[in-house]
Amino acid sequence: xxxxxxxxxxxxxxxxxxxxxxxxxxxxxxxxxxxxxxxxxxxxxxxxxxxxxxxxxxxxxxxxxxxxxxxxxxxxxxxxxxxxxxxxxxxxxxxxxxxxxxxxxxxxxxxxxxxxxxxxxxxxxxxxxxxxxxxxxxxxxxxxxxxxxxxxxxxxxxxxxxxxxxxxxxxxxxxxxxxxxxxxxxxxxxxxxxxxxxxxxxxxxxxxxxxxxxxxxxxxxxxxxxxxxxxxxxxxxxxxxxxxxx
Amino acid sequence: xxxxxxxxxxxxxxxxxxxxxxxxxxxxxxxxxxxxxxxxxxxxxxxxxxxxxxxxxxxxxxxxxxxxxxxxxxxxxxxxxxxxxxxxxxxxxxxxxxxxxxxxxxxxxxxxxxxxxxxxxxxxxxxxxxxxxxxxxxxxxxxxxxxxxxxxxxxxxxxxxxxxxxxxxxxxxxxxxxxxxxxxxxxxxxxxxxxxxxxxxxxxxxxxxxxxxxxxxxxxxxxxxxxxxxxxxxxxxxxxxxxxxxxxxxxxxxxxxxxxxxxxxxxxxxxxxxxxx
Numbered sequence: 001x002x003x004x005x006x007x008x009x010x011x012x013x014x015x016x017x018x019x020x021x022x023x024x025x026x027x028x029x030x031x032x033x034x035x036x037x038x039x040x041x042x043x044x045x046x047x048x049x050x051x052x053x054x055x056x057x058x059x060x061x062x063x064x065x066x067x068x069x070x071x072x073x074x075x076x077x078x079x080x081x082x083x084x085x086x087x088x089x090x091x092x093x094x095x096x097x098x099x100x101x102x103x104x105x106x107x108x109x110x111x112x113x114x115x116x117x118x119x120x121x122x123x124x125x126x127x128x129x130x131x132x133x134x135x136x137x138x139x140x141x142x143x144x145x146x147x148x149x150x151x152x153x154x155x156x157x158x159x160x161x162x163x164x165x166x167x168x169x170x171x172x173x174x175x176x177x178x179x180x181x182x183x184x185x186x187x188x189x190x191x192x193x194x195x196x197x198x199x200x201x202x203x204x205x206x207x208x209x210x211x212x213x214x215x216x217x218x219x220x221x222x223x224x225x226x227x228x229x230x231x232x233x234x235x236x237x238x239x240x241x242x243x244x245x246x
Numbered sequence: 247x248x249x250x251x252x253x254x255x256x257x258x259x260x261x262x263x264x265x266x267x268x269x270x271x272x273x274x275x276x277x278x279x280x281x282x283x284x285x286x287x288x289x290x291x292x293x294x295x296x297x298x299x300x301x302x303x304x305x306x307x308x309x310x311x312x313x314x315x316x317x318x319x320x321x322x323x324x325x326x327x328x329x330x331x332x333x334x335x336x337x338x339x340x341x342x343x344x345x346x347x348x349x350x351x352x353x354x355x356x357x358x359x360x361x362x363x364x365x366x367x368x369x370x371x372x373x374x375x376x377x378x379x380x381x382x383x384x385x386x387x388x389x390x391x392x393x394x395x396x397x398x399x400x401x402x403x404x405x406x407x408x409x410x411x412x413x414x415x416x417x418x419x420x421x422x423x424x425x426x427x428x429x430x431x432x433x434x435x436x437x438x439x440x441x442x443x444x445x446x447x448x449x450x451x452x453x454x455x456x457x458x459x460x461x462x463x464x465x466x467x468x469x470x471x472x473x474x475x476x477x478x479x480x481x482x483x484x485x486x487x488x489x490x491x492x493x494x495x496x497x498x499x500x501x502x503x504x505x506x507x508x509x510x511x512x513x514x515x516x517x518x519x520x521x522x523x
Contacts, residue, residue, distance in 0.1 A: 001252070010259075014521055016433070080255060080366030083517035088258045095366075103364030108292050120281035121367065123274075172252065 001057055002093035002172040002204045004078055009051040009087035011070075011077055011228075012044040034227060047073045049228045051087070055204055055221075062215040062236070063208040065225035071208035074225070075099050075175045078206065093204070096171025101162035107151035111142055111161050114150055118165055132168055139194070140164035141187070160187055167194055171203070178209040192218075212240060268513040275370025282371050286378035304386040312338065312394065319455065328398050333485060334455065335394040340480045341454045343384045344473060345445050347420040350376045352438040354428030359523040369512075369519055373424035377417055384413075391484060403486040412479035412489070412497075419476060419501045426508035429515060432522040448473050469496035476500065 015035075034046045048070045055061055063071040076082055077089065079097045104121050105114050112133045119129030137146050140160045150158065167174070174195075195205070195218065209215060215222060215236055222239035224232040232239045275282070294300040315338070316331035323330075351373075355362065358372045395402060431437045452473045458465055469475040475497040482489025 016522065076363070081363060082520050083262075084257060084259050086259045088260075089256070091255045093252050097365060100364045102360075104361050106288060106292075108295065109288070117281075117284060120278065120284050121365065123278055123281075125280065 003057070003090065004053075004055040004092075004173065004204060004206070005088075005090040006054070006078075007052050007088045009048060009077070009084050009089060010046070011048040011073055011082055012085050013047050015043045015045065047228050048077065048084075051230055053223060053230065053233055055206065057204065059221055060205040060219045061207070062219040062222045063206065063225060064210070064212075064215065064222055064239070065231070069225040070228040071225055072099065072177055073228075075177065075206065075208055078173075079175055091173065093172025094169075095173045095175060096166045096169055098162060098166045098174070098176040100177070101158055105150060105158075105162075108149050110149055111140070111146040111153075112137070114161070115165055122169065132165075136161070136164045136168050139168065139190070141190075156184055156187070163187075163191055173204045173206070176205065176207040178207070178211060178214070215240065262517065264516065265513045268509070268516050271368045271512075271516060272370050274368035275374055278368065278371050279374060282374035283378050285371075285375045286382060289375070289379050290382050301382070301386050304383055305390060308339065308342070308387050309390055309393070312390070332391075332394050332398050332400050333457070336391055336481050336484050337454045337477075339387050339391055340477050340484075341449065341452075342387065343380060343416065344477060345449065346383060347376070347380045347416070348423060348427070348441060348445055350380060351420065351424040351427040352431040352441050354424040355432045355519060356428075356523050362520055362523050369516065370425065373421050373428060376424040376428075377420050380420060381417065402484065405483040405486055405488055408483035408488060409480050412476075412483060415479055415497055415501055416476055419504055422501070422505040422508040425512050426504065429511055429519065429522070432519060433515075452477065466492075469493055472496075472500040472504075 035043060036046060037043060051074070063074060065071060073082065075097070076099060077084060078091060079095055079099065080091070104118060106117060109117060115133040115136045116126060116129030119132050120126070124132070140146065140163075142157060142160060145153065145157060150161065153161070205218070207214070207219065219236055221234070222232075222236045223230055224239050290301050294303060297303065299306065312331070312335050316327060316334055319325070319334065320327040320330055354372050354376045355369065358375075361367060362369070362372075392402070394400075427437070427441065431441070448471075452471055453460075453468065454477070458468055458474075458478075461468070469478075469492055475493055478489045478493045479497045482493065488494075
């Protein structure tokens with residue numbers, strides 16, 4: 001059973017490598033909306049504030065909201081990259097993250113070698129990685145390019161490889177940023193089949209996107225973030241309004 | 247497709263359980279030694295991509311430097327090349343290992359920024375990567391010592407085996423340094439150049455190109471310098487002495503202190519690393 005349970009969660013980014021004094025004067029005087037001083041007198045950006053939600057099995061959740069709303073930060077926090085300064089976080093189930101397709105990839109290694117490297121990142125052995133590589137090769141459909149260093153890949157090819165890699169491991173919880181839309185239409189059809197399969201296996205999908213067509217097609221629930229807070233949380237129609245799909 | 251077990255991850259900002267998390271990080275990092283090794287190997291092969299001799303350029307450049315310096319210093323200091331050059335070779339090669347580890351340690355975390363901000367991974371993997379990378383480099387340079395020995399007809403004594411625990415100690419110290427320096431250098435960006443200057447000064451104030459007995463009655467106090475203590479546990483055995491009990495004890499003491507410092511710092515500030523890099 002996969003679960004993401006978040007209560008009163010807050011994330012603050014300290015602005016370390018800037019001229020703190022001038023920054024303080026410039027910003028705190030004008031609009032202390034998201035930039036504030038913490039107890040150590042540092043300037044911090046309140047990236048996420050007072051988030052409380054619970055995502056259970058089988059839910060496909062869209063995170064929507066303007067740029068800088070905190071969507072990607074929330075994905076990374078759920079993935080375990082950032083430690084919250086307040087609140088609690090409970091995640092049950094293995095996480096597959098498609099937040100940055102290039103993370104952990106070595107541009108000088110071939111597609112196959114990168115799959116093995118990714119397996120090592122996940123704590124598997126080289127033998128597991130080689131088995132995984134054969135599986136990824138089949139789904140990514142890169143043909144002979146699978147044996148070529150990935151710095152020669154087009155954006156779409158990189159996406160195919162990352163998508164195949166992240167979903168080949170059957171994560172219980174799939175975290176996704178919207179970059180994966182860069183695949184061509186053939187691949188998107190395949191990707192959709194695979195995604196539906198993942199979700200019907202009663203896992204969780206959390207996707208940050210600006211594309212409402214995607215939200216209406218794939219998601220069962222939407223959370224609207226703005227300024228690091230939750231503005232609305234409910235079914236897709238409740239949050240986006242009952243528009244017709246164009 | 248294989249289903250993994252269902253891991254549970256909990257975090258409560260009111261009760262961060264920092265020590266426990268630091269220990270899990272350490273265990274997780276060592277469990278992923280294969281990853282650290284693959285990354286370290288990649289660092290070396292990428293550096294010499296497309297080159298015919300590859301990492302053996304490390305060996306060649308060290309060899310050329312030793313020949314040039316040996317001839318020059320013997321002339322300058324009016325020493326006998328046959329007795330001085332083997333000693334200088336061992337000194338310079340061991341010093342190069344120490345100095346490179348310290349320099350690499352300053353970027354152990356900032357150099358992995360892309361990964362740290364994108365995926366959860368034990369931070370100790372990055373420290374392990376630094377140690378492995380330097381071990382590979384050392385493995386290309388240390389054999390030169392025996393070439394020099396062969397040229398000058400020096401027969402290594404049984405004490406050579408003591409260099410192995412000496413190198414292990416160096417590895418532990420390097421790991422602790424990679425965590426400690428990696429963290430403070432991520433937080434305070436002025437530290438790496440300071441470390442660079444310190445290493446330059448340390449090269450001259452430590453007995454690397456001059457012999458310990460040259461300082462006369464100060465010689466017993468030399469192990470106060472941690473660089474000397476750690477270097478001597480490798481150099482002494484290679485040169486046919488045990489290094490002496492005092493050197494070994496101080497080297498172990500310095501490594502222990504560094505490890506304690508690194509652990510304390512790591513346990514306290516581990517959760518901030520993702521915000522620092």
